Amino acid sequence: EVQLVExxxxxxxxxxxxxxxxxxxxxAVSSNYMSWVxxxxxxxxxxxxxxxxxxxxxxxxxxxxxxxxxxxxSKNTLYLQMNSLxxxxxxxxxxxxxxxDSSAYYPxxxxxxxxxxxxxxx
Amino acid sequence: xxxMTQSPSAMSASVGDRVTIxxxxxxxxxxxxxxxxxxxxKAPKHLxxxxxxxxxxxPSRFSGxxxxxxxxxxxxxxxxxxxxxxxCLQHNSFPITFGQGTRLEIK
Numbered sequence: 360e361v362q363l364v365e366x367x368x369x370x371x372x373x374x375x376x377x378x379x380x381x382x383x384x385x386x387a388v389s390s391n392y393m394s395w396v397x398x399x400x401x402x403x404x405x406x407x408x409x410x411x412x413x414x415x416x417x418x419x420x421x422x423x424x425x426x427x428x429x430x431x432x433s434k435n436t437l438y439l440q441m442n443s444l445x446x447x448x449x450x451x452x453x454x455x456x457x458x459x460d461s462s463a464y465y466p467x468x469x470x471x472x473x474x475x476x477x478x479x480x481x
Numbered sequence: 482x483x484x485m486t487q488s489p490s491a492m493s494a495s496v497g498d499r500v501t502i503x504x505x506x507x508x509x510x511x512x513x514x515x516x517x518x519x520x521x522x523k524a525p526k527h528l529x530x531x532x533x534x535x536x537x538x539x540p541s542r543f544s545g546x547x548x549x550x551x552x553x554x555x556x557x558x559x560x561x562x563x564x565x566x567x568x569c570l571q572h573n574s575f576p577i578t579f580g581q582g583t584r585l586e587i588k
Contacts, residue, residue, distance in 0.1 A: 396525070403582040404517070404525060404568050417575045420482065453524055465513070465531045466572055471524035 361385035361470045363454050368475030375444050375479075381437040381454030381472055389432040392457035392466070395439050397450040398474075405450070409457065410437065422448075444479045451476050483507055483571050487580035493588040498559045502583045504552045504569035513573040516545055516554045519582075520565045528567075529554065561587075 367379040381393070395407040408418045408428040416428050427440040437454050451474040458467040484507040494500050504514065512532035517525040527536050529545040532552055542557045556563055564587050569580040 403566075404519070404570075404579045406570070406577040406579060409577070417577075419576045455524075460530060460534070462531075465534070466515070467530055467536060468515070468517070468525070468527045469536070471526075474524060 361456065363456065363470055363472035365452065365454055365472040365475040368452065368477045370478045370480065371444055372481050373445060373479055376440070376442045377444065377477060379439040379441065379452055379454075379475060379477070381439075383435050383437065383456070386456065387432075388430050388435050388437050392459075393428075393430065393437045394455045394457050394468070395426075395428060395437075395452060396455060397448075397452045399447070399450040402450075407452075408439065441477070444477075446479050449477060449479045482576055483510060483574060483578055485569055485571055485578050485580035487567075487569060487583050489583060490581065491584040491586065493586045494559055495588045496559055496561060499555065499557045500559060500585065502554045502567055502569075502585075504547075504554070504580050506550045506552075506571055506573075509549045510571045510573035512548050513571060514545075514547070514552050515570045515572065516543075517568045517570065517579075518563075518565045519568065525568065556585075 362384045364382045394409040410428045425443045429438045453474045454472045455468045456470040458469045486505045488503045514532045516529040519525040533545045544555045566582045566584045
């Protein structure tokens with residue numbers, strides 16, 4: 360069974376750093392595309408980043424240069440290193456597996472974690 | 482960057498109704514559009530890809546259409562479990578962007 364479990368959220372002061380983890384089971388993180396999406400309290404979804412199986416990474420403008428997506432093959436875990444945190448980074452952070460349809464053109468966000476809450480406040 | 486605008490932002494409907502949600506892109510995105518459903522406190526669920534193809538297990542009362550800059554999500558014969566917030570997402574180019582969401586409430 361495919362499962363994703365996020366951890367690492369919590370209360371952090373502005374300017375601080377935090378690393379989120381997304382532990383996967385039932386599939387290999389390194390063989391799949393993986394993404395992070397967040398949702399501020401009472402707000403909509405915001406796509407943050409994707410890590411391709413080949414290693415390429417892409418980011419939303421709001422986090423580029425501050426956040427880094429990575430993975431550990433041995434731990435089968437996806438990470439999001441978050442630096443220079445701001446109040447507006449307060450959100451629930453979700454990781455998701457991104458599969459592709461048979462044409463390989465259309466991503467399928469087919470598995471999601473339960474989310475981990477990050478609160479940036481002094 | 483491509484901006485996605487959904488309308489309406491919120492709507493109310495009754496069980497059995499047919500509803501349509503619109504998503505517009507600031508530039509053409511072909512059919513690189515997906516729709517998601519999210520219930521309070523839960524992760525999103527991917528409903529539709531390629532603008533009109535249903536993900537496995539999604540009921541056929543959900544349908545999507547459109548291409549270019551205008552897209553629609555239609556839910557026929559609304560069921561109680563369909564009351565949720567719906568988001569469109571474009572993946573034509575990075576950064577990937579979501580619409581702001583449409584909250585569907587029970588009338």
